[in-house]
Amino acid sequence: MSGGASTYPEEIASPANLKTYLLTRKWVSYFITALFSSGFRSPEFRKGFGILVHTGIGASSLFTSSERFASLSGLLLSYTFTPKGQNTGGYVRAMIGPGLYYSATKTYLLVHPRFEFRIKDLGSDLASIGCLKLIAQGGFQKDIQLGGLGIGAEISRFHLQLTENYLFNESALVLQFGLGYSLAFNKQ
Numbered sequence: 001m002s003g004g005a006s007t008y009p010e011e012i013a014s015p016a017n018l019k020t021y022l023l024t025r026k027w028v029s030y031f032i033t034a035l036f037s038s039g040f041r042s043p044e045f046r047k048g049f050g051i052l053v054h055t056g057i058g059a060s061s062l063f064t065s066s067e068r069f070a071s072l073s074g075l076l077l078s079y080t081f082t083p084k085g086q087n088t089g090g091y092v093r094a095m096i097g098p099g100l101y102y103s104a105t106k107t108y109l110l111v112h113p114r115f116e117f118r119i120k121d122l123g124s125d126l127a128s129i130g131c132l133k134l135i136a137q138g139g140f141q142k143d144i145q146l147g148g149l150g151i152g153a154e155i156s157r158f159h160l161q162l163t164e165n166y167l168f169n170e171s172a173l174v175l176q177f178g179l180g181y182s183l184a185f186n187k188q
Helices: 015-023 026-038
Strands: 048-060 068-081 092-103 106-123 128-141 144-155 158-167 172-184
Touching: 048 158, 068 106, 068 172, 106 144, 128 158, 144 172
Parallel strands: none
Antiparallel strands: 048 068, 048 172, 068 092, 092 106, 106 128, 128 144, 144 158, 158 172
């Protein structure tokens, strides 16, 4: 080359040698073999501890004369379980922490347990952008008890959810749309 030094190794300075260079390197062989023969595990639901901050807003006693605004928020410590010997591809996440439930003019501080179950990855085998999950959650203290189910989408660290909770002390359903953000303590 004239006018300066090559930034490529001497063996691939010529474009004709590029293909040979790439095919003789072990990393290319390894990647191709892993891609087509072993099948990648899901990158979602990584093993370990984390924190989920979430809030949901909605209404209780929907379409009745006692309909009112309701909100459930939480700061939850989580642990994601994965298959033995793997760091990714888990199906169950358990959480617990304090929650705040607001309805009408009252706010309650709750013990807020929650379980999430991964049901489907979003994306392809090569590029996952998140997952769909089922949610089972509750909240309780001496004046109020609630339990509910929902569905959610987890995209990177962001969470979207739609939940239906039942207030046992009022015999009322609470429909909520929620947002969340998670922090992971495990090494990525």
